[in-house]
Amino acid sequence: MVLLTVSIFSRINAQHICGQDIITHQLRSLSSDYDNDYSNLLEEWQYEKQNARTSALEDTTYTIQVVVHVVYLEDNLIQNIPDSIIHSQIDALNRDFGVTNEDTVNLRPIFKPFRGYPKIKFELAKLDT
Known part of the structure; x- marks a missing residue:
């Protein structure tokens, strides 16, 4: 046992x-x-x-507008987070997708030939519809 x-x-x-x-x-x-x-x-x-082949598309950086919804109890405003945290997470996304984050040295060798900059940039959406 x-x-x-x-x-x-x-x-x-x-x-x-x-x-x-x-x-x-x-x-x-x-x-x-x-x-x-x-x-x-x-x-x-x-x-x-x-x-x-190289093309004009390779020079294009695509911007993805991100909408962030912070959900918290109405009677507990302490749960709310500051805008700086949301901005820091958008920055983290850009570092990760741009392969500029500090932990890229931990990338498994088998994936290293496929890493690259996908020319994607994230930003907070200017309008939430």
């Missing part, structure tokens, strides 16, 4: 950062060609990325 309990709790405390490891393991068990197919796919993506 003690061994079963320890086994259960050890599984509860074991955390995976990303589910990709689990899925990759499952795919490898289904196909012996998985690793080779995946490598070929990565090579194709790299080739397409390197040989992509």
